Amino acid sequence: MALLAEGGPEALTLRRCAARAGVSHAAPAHHFDGLAGLRQAIAMEGFRIFRETMEAAAAAGPQTPRARLRGVCAGYLEFAIRHPALFDLMFGFSASELPPPRKDEQNSLAYQTLRQACAPFVGPGQDPAAIESQVWSLVHGFATLYLSGRMRFNAGSAAPRARFDEVMALLDRIGTDPAA
Amino acid sequence: MALLAEGGPEALTLRRCAARAGVSHAAPAHHFDGLAGLRQAIAMEGFRIFRETMEAAAAAGPQTPRARLRGVCAGYLEFAIRHPALFDLMFGFSASELPPPRKDEQNSLAYQTLRQACAPFVGPGQDPAAIESQVWSLVHGFATLYLSGRMRFNAGSAAPRARFDEVMALLDRIGTDPAA
DNA sequence: GGTTCAGCTTGACAGTGTAAAGATCACGTT
DNA sequence: AACGTGATCTTTACACTGTCAAGCTGAACC
Numbered sequence: 001m002a003l004l005a006e007g008g009p010e011a012l013t014l015r016r017c018a019a020r021a022g023v024s025h026a027a028p029a030h031h032f033d034g035l036a037g038l039r040q041a042i043a044m045e046g047f048r049i050f051r052e053t054m055e056a057a058a059a060a061g062p063q064t065p066r067a068r069l070r071g072v073c074a075g076y077l078e079f080a081i082r083h084p085a086l087f088d089l090m091f092g093f094s095a096s097e098l099p100p101p102r103k104d105e106q107n108s109l110a111y112q113t114l115r116q117a118c119a120p121f122v123g124p125g126q127d128p129a130a131i132e133s134q135v136w137s138l139v140h141g142f143a144t145l146y147l148s149g150r151m152r153f154n155a156g157s158a159a160p161r162a163r164f165d166e167v168m169a170l171l172d173r174i175g176t177d178p179a180a
Numbered sequence: 181m182a183l184l185a186e187g188g189p190e191a192l193t194l195r196r197c198a199a200r201a202g203v204s205h206a207a208p209a210h211h212f213d214g215l216a217g218l219r220q221a222i223a224m225e226g227f228r229i230f231r232e233t234m235e236a237a238a239a240a241g242p243q244t245p246r247a248r249l250r251g252v253c254a255g256y257l258e259f260a261i262r263h264p265a266l267f268d269l270m271f272g273f274s275a276s277e278l279p280p281p282r283k284d285e286q287n288s289l290a291y292q293t294l295r296q297a298c299a300p301f302v303g304p305g306q307d308p309a310a311i312e313s314q315v316w317s318l319v320h321g322f323a324t325l326y327l328s329g330r331m332r333f334n335a336g337s338a339a340p341r342a343r344f345d346e347v348m349a350l351l352d353r354i355g356t357d358p359a360a
Numbered sequence: 361g362g363t364t365c366a367g368c369t370t371g372a373c374a375g376t377g378t379a380a381a382g383a384t385c386a387c388g389t390t
Numbered sequence: 391a392a393c394g395t396g397a398t399c400t401t402t403a404c405a406c407t408g409t410c411a412a413g414c415t416g417a418a419c420c
Contacts, residue, residue, distance in 0.1 A: 148272075214377075
């Protein structure tokens with residue numbers, strides 16, 4: 001993860017990893033069952049931190065459903081900005097090389113955080129995945145585009161927070177209002 | 181681009197590219213000034229097709245502002261599904277290796293399409309980038325997450341269209357209603 | 361005391377991007 | 391007409407990568 005943070009996705013190498021750990025060049029490959037396994041293990045740890053960041057951001061504000069949802073989204077963006085290479089790695093697993101989606105993995109746990117934040121807005125008889133997809137698409141799209149340096153404003157390096165709040169305002173009318 | 185479509189991002193190699201073209205292994209490197217240049221050139225051509233796909237989808241429906249915006253978004257997703265590896269390549273350029281954003285490049289032209297579709301919803305004195313960011317984040321997030329196989333429904337390989345329409349319904353209340 | 365096995369090392373191999381040097385050839389200039 | 395020039399390509403070489411096979415520990419276990 002240090003290699004990833006220092007030199008971007010290209011810097012994460014089995015051999016460099018071995019050198020930093022002070023072992024032979026083939027040791028990491030044996031441990032993690034190849035480069036794919038190493039990246040998968042790193043992604044899993046990343047999802048743990050990801051979840052912590054979102055939970056912390058949600059706990060920081062008032063505990064109304066809307067504020068919690070806003071907090072989770074803020075934590076989502078905060079993690080992406082703090083660990084850009086790790087974020088790319090975590091969501092860079094293409095559909096081909098998807099790990100077996102076991103229920104208790106960090107991947108699913110991070111999604112649980114988003115799911116719980118969305119739950120108050122799900123109407124009776126409504127599919128929770130509908131609102132979750134709306135929220136997830138919006139926040140993930142913003143984070144991805146911001147990270148890739150494509151949004152106009154980050155030429156001036158101005159705070160992304162204002163634009164982020166504007167975009168997230170789309171969620172103000174979400175679902176049936178849960179009295180908050 | 182054929183290599184990309186056949187074998188994913190990993191299959192795009194200077195040497196394989198040279199072999200398919202029937203030239204020596206170093207010829208493509210000279211032409212495109214290294215692997216980064218080749219990928220950049222491919223991305224530019226990708227953005228051209230990207231724009232065409234969006235324009236065609238917008239032209240297919242009725243010509244009201246709302247229908248055109250919906251069409252552009254549908255074209256956005258259609259392109260991502262049809263050329264997943266190319267789509268990843270185009271948006272995979274990290275903030276570090278961003279090409280010089282000249283105004284007349286295909287990259288900007290593709291954004292112009294989205295901008296024009298959003299224009300009718302921008303209120304007087306309002307920053308167009310605000311609504312553009314909302315639309316872009318939403319559709320890009322959905323496309324990215326769908327491509328990575330992370331959305332629940334694509335386990336059943338059901339049509340993503342229904343879920344996509346649900347997500348895009350967030351845009352129904354966008355901006356000041358332009359009499360359509 | 362013998363076996364097993366995980367952790368690691370060593371050595372090798374194919375594949376990759378990149379750089380330097382030279383070959384060929386069309387083209388323009390004097 | 392002769393010369394230079396530059397683009398296009400080839401050849402050769404090098405460093406780096408992931409992966410595999412073989413072998414070496416050393417502790418645990420029956």
